[in-house]
Amino acid sequence: MLVGDTHTIQALSAAGQSVTGLTWTSSDPTIVSLSTDDPPILTAVAAGHVTITAGAASADVTVSDPTLLPGGTLPLGTVIWSNPGDGSGVQFIVPAVPSTSGVADVFAFQSDGTVQAITSDGTTAWTANVANAWPVLPDFQGGLVVLNVDPNTNVSSIYKLDGITGQPYPAYTPSPDPDGTSPRLGPVAIHPDGTIFAVQSPGGYAAPGFGDWHRSRNGYVQIHCTAGDHGLGPSFRF
Amino acid sequence: MIIAGDGYAYVPYQYAVCDDFISQDFHLGLLRVDSGGAYNNISVFDWSLPVGINPCEIPQFSEIGLITNADQGTVLTWETWENGSNQEYMAVTTGASASLVSAPQAPGGGQVVPVLQAQDGSFVGTAQDPNTGNNYMVAFDASGNVRWIVPNETPQIATADGGVIGQSGITYDQNGNATGQIGLSTQTWTGNMYQEAGSLEAMAVPSVFEAGASFWPTVGGNPSGNGTAFIQCPCLLQSTDTADPDQLESALRDGQAALMPQDQQGPTYLLLVGQPGIEYNAGQSFVLAAETASAALTQSGASSNSVPVLVSTVSDFAAALTGNGFITGGVTPLTTLGMNGPIAGGVTFFGHGGWLDLGGGVYDSALFLSPTRGSVYNLWIQNVGQLSNANLGTNATIVLYACNAGKNRNAGDSIAQLVANQLRRTVWAYPVDMWYSADPTPRIMLPVGRNADGTPIWPKVKSTTPLYMVPNANGVKAIPFYPH
16 A cells, blocks of 8 residues: 555455454554444555454555655555455456446456455455356446356356346246257357347257357257347347 | 447358268358347358268368457458368458458468457457467458468557557567567456456556557457457547637637626636547537536536636646636637636546557556647646646545546556646546547447448537536446545
């Protein structure tokens, strides 16, 4: 932090959930002071190093005087903040699309199959399970569009994760094919106007896509709109 | 499948027909679908092969390299196996039709898969030599002409100067010459930089995703990589009435006269208007946005005084702050309108913003005040010290309506932070590009209709108030920059 900066902080449970009701202390309030909020807001008062403690957890904070830094900014490579995720390890990260209906600056995908919405100040806003999903794509409303395949029923479906709460809500589940199999979905594309496009193919055949061969001459591709008031779109045969 | 810059979803497909024992017929097509479900089935290419031992054997199709072609359609490349060798193809779609062009030729004859569209409309892709397995980064144009080739590299981000950043972190100019090296990490839409190292770390490193004219400047189309084309500078797509300086000043004076406040007991707001620019002429949009703001202040019931002032140089900007809008010299002297003491309400700027290209991959955040090139016409780190807060109220806030005024490309401060530091006042600015609309809701600019060939019609700029400078992101808020 730079002198004068303020920053949020939070304590996370082993599951990556925010914990409240803890007693927060600063090892030197003349360097970093804490507000009375729960969790508190940190204010960098003077240059130095402190340890912030909440229950059994702690974090080290370094405060720099911007007048002593070249250009008044932190040196290149400085870690501004760190978020450990849920402890299983962050596999990869995907930027979120900024929106009033979303809080994440970036989505962090964890090794245990969860995704966390991380705000620009390092706070974990919400966590959701996407273990059986691929792809998981940021939409233009600040959330995620998830193509999920139920491992038990093999039913493909598309749902959305709300950008603010992470709550899932269904977007589209295809009806079974005449032979009783579950159609496959994918690839998926996200339009800025909120429309979701997905290629649907019969469950018995591979989904067509980039480089894929749709084997059946009697196969078909369906394009479905699942957002807004568009309802279901047309289907095509070839 | 992608969402191209024209707003359509494009789905490539291939299939083969084996109806006899003479030949196999192959077909490559592209479905073009809009958000309402209307579609076109575009036939791209058909070819035939003599039957083999097993005529109905499943054929192997190549990857379809598909990318947007600005907002005009798509470009796609593919490969076939004909006459005992691989054949490379490329097509350009416009509306609901496709035209074959010469495919770009890579070493060894491999398929060139487009990855990025550069600022000038050309493409940068990847190719693999089928004989050696060596990988290449290939730049080519929409006619298939190869511009340059770099071995052992993969394109990642197209830069505003027409160059590209490779996966290695090496930066290349528009001719494929290496110009520097940067550390690549994940950059969000708002310029924050992250890396994953078991945990998620926010880093103080230069941002690399920049403003420009490309619809597909990075892998996956945009910072989120969701396969959707997204124009970075939407105002470039909006047509405006061009304005010469005399017209601009006349319009400003008319606006001032019309908005002359009757009650001068309230706090004074200073509204600064930059010149409309060179490469992109914003016409009278900045003036209209300032007049809209002025009218809103006057009608807010706060007894506010607000004065739009044209500023063409940094000296103008500084003089307006200390002289209540009275500029005694400069390009466009304007008279004061009898403002009420210090600027207690605030200062709002409407104009061009972005990054000064200092060469060698170095950029600095700036407000571009004038159509004339030169450092005295750009407010940036080298001259922000000319600004004074002597006439600013202690609670005055400053708002910068300019593209990316709240985001710097390099590790240094944005112009918003620099102004905040200099004037010791909070400055609000957006970290994204701006466009113009009569609706102030922050949102992504979408087409308002389509031409007969399906190309999008982008919203035009009104020549009347109200007109707002709108950030090109759904609901994005201005960021406060506090002095430090």
